[in-house]
Amino acid sequence: MKPRLLFSYLLLVLIGIAALYPALWTLLSSFRVGNSLFSDHFIPTQWTLNHYRDLFRVRADRAIPYTTWYLNTLKVATASMILGTLIQLLTAYAFSRFRFKGRKPMLMLVLILGMFPGFLSIMATFIILNTLDLLDSIWALVLVYASGAALGMFVAKGFFDTIPRSLEEAARIDGAGHMKIFVSIILPLSRPIITYISLTTFAGAWVDFIFARAILRTPEHWTLAVGLWNLVDSYNSTEFTLFAAGCVLVAIPITLLFMYTQRFLVDGLTAGASKG
């Protein structure tokens, strides 16, 4: 083998180890007996499933309602997925298919607002929710996620733009109305983009920390992101294996979803920036 290739393989293996190490280490730690961060062996000498069982057990000596967090996260992610996807599709469809008054300025507005991360004005969102007494509710969180969804509509609009208009025109001649065309022609054709949008909004709500921590105040309303962050913060390294088990259960669904959607990845990454 040529030395260049040998060197390349060596580099690839090293990068591979670096890429996998944290995940592997956490996975192994979650099966390790004991609860400390420190361990002499990379591969545990004694294996146990206790930490996973422990996560779902209610214990009086600590406040780690993992089941509640998991359910909260599921609720938030599912609700914002449904609402967010719907809002995004409607917005994209309206902008893609209709030439109405005020379209250009609105499109400009969406493009500009979309460039600023939503959490920059988190201070105001926080104060508004606080004064309206909406803090500490997972539905406020859903509201915030879903209402921001419209701004991410450019991927879907790009997709709708590629559906030929002749289809709709044919349907219109046959007497189909706007709603009928949307429901029975456009939607069935856009299954891939609907999958993509719903999976990304689901994952987005699942992993968001910034808004969740700002809005949710009491432990029984937390989502997993806030809960695990607090776990690391307050128990530091004393409940580490428990934390590791918690992490594994959080990461599994998202990682699987990601592997499934990764064929869309490049489109999604480049959509806002350099499309065209």
Added chain:
Amino acid sequence: MKRNAAAACWLSVLCAGLGQWYNRQYAKGLLFVLIHAAGIYFITNPLLPHLKGLMSLGDKGQHLEKVGKIFKNVPGDHSVFMMIYGVLAALVVLLFVFIYILNIRDAVVVGRRREQGAELRSLNSNVFPWTLLAIPFLGVLFFTIMPILFTSLIAFTNYASPNHIPPKNLVDWVGFATFNKLFNMNVWSNTFFGVLSWTIIWAIMATVTCYFGGILVALLINQKGIRLKGFWRMLFIVPYAIPQFVSLLIMKNILNEKFGPINQYFRAFGLEGLPWLNDPFWAKVSVIVVNMWIGIPVTMVLVMGILTTIPRDLYEAAEVDGASGWMQFRNITLPYVLFATAPILITQFVGNINNFNVIFLLTGGNPATMKYNNAGETDLLVTWLYKLTLDFNQYNIAAAVSILIFLFIAVFAIILFRRTRSFKEEDMIQ
């Protein structure tokens, strides 16, 4: 001689809807008349006091009042409520004005069409997209535009703990005093400029390392003779697939000074181990390295995508001309990749300026320092403003910082905006 347009126009100026009525569009006219009536009612009744409230922000906070023989705490004006309602009221008034203008324009347009004897077009084609957009628009209005407006307002008040937190105290308009504080008052300006310079250094370092790292890894995999390309790609994507908050919290533990495995390995080789997250310098190195771990896969995926789009015939032509592998790489691959990924560089730079997760979850902005006010050594502007809001209740300073970040991003947004061809040429596809 028909003069429908002028008559309709004046009628609509007099009262929204009359012009439409005159144009024999009765349903539309009725709708406009109702909106007009509602507008007059709402503006005179509940809206005007709210607008006044927005101007004054209240005159009396919570105070003691003598009720009978004892003093009791009486709730006073709540400045923030007044501000929120004031902004809402202003938006509603603007909406009414907008509808009013719309009504006049509509009356004129329809009137003119009648003068020409043209057919009246149905309302339908213009209304449907707006019904689709109504809910998304309201969402964006309340949770994106309102907060931005509100942020810009708060920056000009003294809304901050400990002395100006309603309902106990009032909040007042203070003009540019907050910005003045941020730029000129030592306590704040030291922190602001310190955090700002680290934010810029961080954004440059993070962007450059991830960008070139990603390109290198992609080229490494794509070399001729490397087998299992798909496998390597899949393997290296793992860090990106794990939710960020999980991997960052794990990293925080891995880099733990006392018990973390990294320092354990150092000790196994007889070395001291490093204070990864506790020393100002090493903490900065750690966040950049961890960010590479998260960010390189993104660039790698992009570049691998671009590599497949380079036309094969370029290489074939080069081979015919006798170019070596290195020359092909130097003159075809590299320029192609760099050119195609250049816009990504801007988005990633902006993204890194606002890279909240990596900093907040990994170091929390720490190590703490005496030099800064409510900020640590690795705090970015965004994490600082998050802490100012949630932990220290310094709302006005946080708002001023947000506005500055907004302006900063706006510059880049304009650059990007000009490049976005999909916006300008969108109608070309069909």
